[in-house]
Amino acid sequence: MKSILKSYRFTLILLGSIILGGIIGLIFGPKAQVIQPLGDLFLNLLFMMIVPLVFFSISSAIGNMSGMKRLGKIIGSIFIVFMLTALVAAILAIAGTSIINPLKDTDIPAIEKLMIESGEISEPSEEITFLGQLVQTFTVTDFSLILSKGNMLQLIVFSVLFGVATALAGEKGKPIASLLSSGSAVFMKMVGIIMYYAPIGLGAYFASIIGQLGPQLLEGYARTFVLYLILTIIYYFGFFTLYAFISGGKTAVKIFWKNAITPSVSAIATCSSAACIPINLAAVRKMGVPNDIAETIVPLGANTHKDGSVIGGVIKIVFLFALFGKDMTNISSIISILAVSFLVGAVMGAIPGGGMIGEMLILSIYGFPPEVLPIIAVISTIIDAPATLLNSTGNTACAMLVARLVEGKNWIKKAITKNELEVS
Secondary structure (H helix, E strand, C coil): CHHHHHHCHHHHHHHHHHHHHHHHHHHHHHHHHHHHHHHHHHHHHHHHHHHHHHHHHHHHHHHCCCCCCCHHHHHHHHHHHHHHHHHHHHHHHHHHHHHCCCCCCCCHHHHHHHHHHCCCCCCCCCCCCHHHHHHHHHCCCCHHHHHCHHHHHHHHHHHHHHHHHHHHCHHHHHHHHHHHHHHHHHHHHHHHHHHHHHHHHHHHHHHHHHHHHCCHHHHHHHHHHHHHHHHHHHHHHHHHHHHHHHHHHHHHHHHHHHHHHHHHHHHHHHCCCCCCHHHHHHHHHHCCCCHHHHHHHHHHHHHHCCHHHHHHHHHHHHHHHHHHCCCCCCHHHHHHHHHHHHHHHHHCCCCCCCCHHHHHHHHHHHCCCHHHHHHHHHHHHHCHHHHHHHHHHHHHHHHHHHHHHHHCCCHHHHHHHHHHHHHC
């Protein structure tokens, strides 16, 4: 019990501060804006970190891949599995939000009016062609523009290219790869330091938001939590079973569920994908996954594959779309939600509180005002435990799928035979 409380201490403190902020907002109304500068300080500290953190974390992850065994086939298989499972998670989330709207019966026009009056909704910009929008989405005209949080997707493209070039440089690129790893560790530590201030910053900002927008958002959060729990149950029991079956039939399903309980309990208890890496490694080895595949997919998945965060990303985007009156029914909007939710799942940190990076990415890509960051930060806090369950345990199911692609359709039989020989 003490270990569980220790693992959830930060989340509980954060929840407590948000609840306290909501109570202050309900009691004092618009007067609660007086403490908003405390929230502004927290947001500005995070915004200072976002550009170097995203660059170092993405470039480091890619630039240090050159030493992996059977790199080409394993990484290719991992990429396919991660992409497809993230796509399935995103589609499930979109289907869920179409059935259960988080902001149903909320007075959206009244909220929009308050936001317009506060200057948080700007006039629509001049429309440009699709190809022009594509160019602006992925590139900038000058390197200096990369150093802006407003060009996050462009920064990600640059970081990926830089990481690939570092890996391809071989021996000459190793000093840069080492520098990137050190930079990533340092900036993650800086974010960890800033997160100590999160309870005060988010609590103050949430008080201001509730004071301005009223208690209607609170009902939306409750509905969001229920929706996420339903999607978690469907994905955990339904799709994890499906992934195991695809990897090796009924035998693989039995092996998966025989060994998945410990990683699942550990994920809920620690609320950290990174902390579960050793436990997941042991579990996938017991499932018969070869060591080189296990040692590649589990650490990589802890940082770049988070189906729970993808589902959360969709819900956050839909939440903001509803709040700002944006159209979610056309094909382009659905495709953009799928793409952005996948990116959110990829850039989320593997530590508690790391989700703030993905949330800032959502604001940057869609042009939402940074002042609404606390609105979706609350969603991250309330779904933290079930999201970690899907993020962490999902990597064990994906490890079986990758083993199927790399080792062939009889991989599970070979693994069982090998285990029997070792026992005898």
